[in-house]
Amino acid sequence: MRKIALFIAMLLIPCVSFAGLVGSNSSITPVSKEFKQQLMGSPVYIQIFKEERTLDLFVKMGEQYQLLDSYKICNYSGGLGPKQRQGDFKSPEGFYSVQRNQLKPDSRFYKAINIGFPNTYDRAHGYEGKYLMIHGACVSIGCYAMTDSGIDEIFQFVTAALVFGQPNVQVSIYPFRMTDANMQRHKYSTYADFWRQLKPGYDYFATTHQPPVVSVVDGRYVVSKPLNTSVQPQLASNYTLPEAK
Numbered sequence: 001m002r003k004i005a006l007f008i009a010m011l012l013i014p015c016v017s018f019a020g021l022v023g024s025n026s027s028i029t030p031v032s033k034e035f036k037q038q039l040m041g042s043p044v045y046i047q048i049f050k051e052e053r054t055l056d057l058f059v060k061m062g063e064q065y066q067l068l069d070s071y072k073i074c075n076y077s078g079g080l081g082p083k084q085r086q087g088d089f090k091s092p093e094g095f096y097s098v099q100r101n102q103l104k105p106d107s108r109f110y111k112a113i114n115i116g117f118p119n120t121y122d123r124a125h126g127y128e129g130k131y132l133m134i135h136g137a138c139v140s141i142g143c144y145a146m147t148d149s150g151i152d153e154i155f156q157f158v159t160a161a162l163v164f165g166q167p168n169v170q171v172s173i174y175p176f177r178m179t180d181a182n183m184q185r186h187k188y189s190t191y192a193d194f195w196r197q198l199k200p201g202y203d204y205f206a207t208t209h210q211p212p213v214v215s216v217v218d219g220r221y222v223v224s225k226p227l228n229t230s231v232q233p234q235l236a237s238n239y240t241l242p243e244a245k
Contacts, residue, residue, distance in 0.1 A: 041164040051176035064209035074138035110136030178202040
């Protein structure tokens with residue numbers, strides 16, 4: 001009887017492993033290196049956390065976004081809080097999006113992704129700045145600088161997602177992981193009201209594993225429920241990736 005039970009358990013191991021990969025815990029557990037390449041071309045989503053110096057890259061698996069990997073940020077500048085003017089050396093916070101024309105494979109900082117600062121919110125508040133990037137070379141003056149190996153993988157997945165049908169890649173940039181405890185710790189900050197506008201986006205993804213739908217109303221970020229009209233782009237695992245233009 002024990003031999004039969006052991007045999008059944010061995011048969012179930014692959015099923016259990018795959019279920020663990022796509023289950024709820026996989027949102028915080030990176031996928032294996034072997035599995036990564038199979039996901040190339042799927043939609044992706046990025047979260048950046050300044051205080052933790054972490055960039056989390058998520059990939060769509062089934063109906064939810066799961067953590068592909070976490071990357072250490074070598075450098076950002078200006079401390080916590082949003083970027084407000086050219087020359088303040090601050091790295092932005094807020095909700096941004098990336099299209100193909102924002103990819104810079106020939107950047108002097110190895111490879112770069114322009115996050116799209118200033119966005120609608122920034123312009124509504126008169127914030128100014130340009131060329132705010134996620135890039136390599138570990139050097140930052142207002143950008144988010146990664147290791148070259150880190151930006152290699154991030155750039156590859158973002159490019160593949162855009163080439164194979166994702167209209168834009170959302171980038172949510174937070175001062176810290178916006179737990180209730182961290183919000184309480186920073187409740188007297190000059191930026192507390194701004195951060196309260198960001199928290200619903202953080203909470204929405206933590207609950208649904210879907211990127212938040214964000215708009216700007218009367219100069220404030222507003223998170224709303226998405227329309228169920230999204231189209232799943234074709235998985236591009238078996239295709240050769242053309243060079244970004």
